[in-house]
Amino acid sequence: DAGITQSPRYKITETGRQVTLMCHQTWSHSYMFWYRQDLGHGLRLIYYSAAADITDKGEVPDGYVVSRSKTENFPLTLESATRSQTSVYFCASSKGPPGNQPQHFGDGTRLSIL
Amino acid sequence: GEDVEQSLFLSVREGDSSVINCTYTDSSSTYLYWYKQEPGAGLQLLTYIFSNMDMKQDQRLTVLLNKKDKHLSLRIADTQTGDSAIYFCAETGGAGNMLTFGGGTRLMVKP
Numbered sequence: 001d002a003g004i005t006q007s008p009r010y011k012i013t014e015t016g017r018q019v020t021l022m023c024h025q026t027w028s029h030s031y032m033f034w035y036r037q038d039l040g041h042g043l044r045l046i047y048y049s050a051a052a053d054i055t056d057k058g059e060v061p062d063g064y065v066v067s068r069s070k071t072e073n074f075p076l077t078l079e080s081a082t083r084s085q086t087s088v089y090f091c092a093s094s095k096g097p098p099g100n101q102p103q104h105f106g107d108g109t110r111l112s113i114l
Numbered sequence: 115g116e117d118v119e120q121s122l123f124l125s126v127r128e129g130d131s132s133v134i135n136c137t138y139t140d141s142s143s144t145y146l147y148w149y150k151q152e153p154g155a156g157l158q159l160l161t162y163i164f165s166n167m168d169m170k171q172d173q174r175l176t177v178l179l180n181k182k183d184k185h186l187s188l189r190i191a192d193t194q195t196g197d198s199a200i201y202f203c204a205e206t207g208g209a210g211n212m213l214t215f216g217g218g219t220r221l222m223v224k225p
Contacts, residue, residue: 105158
């Protein structure tokens with residue numbers, strides 16, 4: 001049971017570069033989410049997706065792009081990375097809407113932007 | 115907007131009970147969750163409670179919900195060193211019923 005996997009686990013890049021974080025789930029969950037975790041802020045929602053080809057903004061979407069061409073994958077792209085995007089990024093999925101179903105998290109990607 | 119508050123740190127002795135507290139502001143919350151995060155790992159769902167309940171017990175875990183005061187607590191009985199982690203409460207409510215997380219409480223268990 002693979003569950004939800006994120007790659008890479010660690011990434012170092014430079015400002016201005018494009019970087020894509022991958023998220024893959026094997027449960028066929030409808031909903032997928034991207035969060036960032038920063039000291040003093042807990043987890044904040046970046047983007048979410050209710051189904052393939054349906055995405056919507058969360059609390060902190062600026063500077064990020066997502067896509068969901070297949071149910072099992074939900075990549076997050078930083079088109080031109082900035083130092084303020086240094087963070088730990090978590091992907092999550094749930095069977096149904098957040099109000100009805102718990103979310104299950106991947107192990108995170110630690111991203112450093114120099 | 116919604117706000118979820120937790121104390122930053124809790125230290126207990128092995129074998130004692132731990133109580134982690136959480137307050138929230140959104141009275142329309144449907145579910146309230148407790149997640150555990152160990153170093154270098156993602157968030158693991160521990161337990162959750164529906165807003166029409168006031169208590170839920172699951173082995174060593176007891177969740178208490180006071181809707182009037184918008185207060186949620188997680189009690190861990192017979193705390194073990196393996197319980198050392200960061201604990202997050204989260205509630206669903208507001209626009210789109212998205213999860214809003216507290217800042218996390220770091221639990222340290224001393225042998």
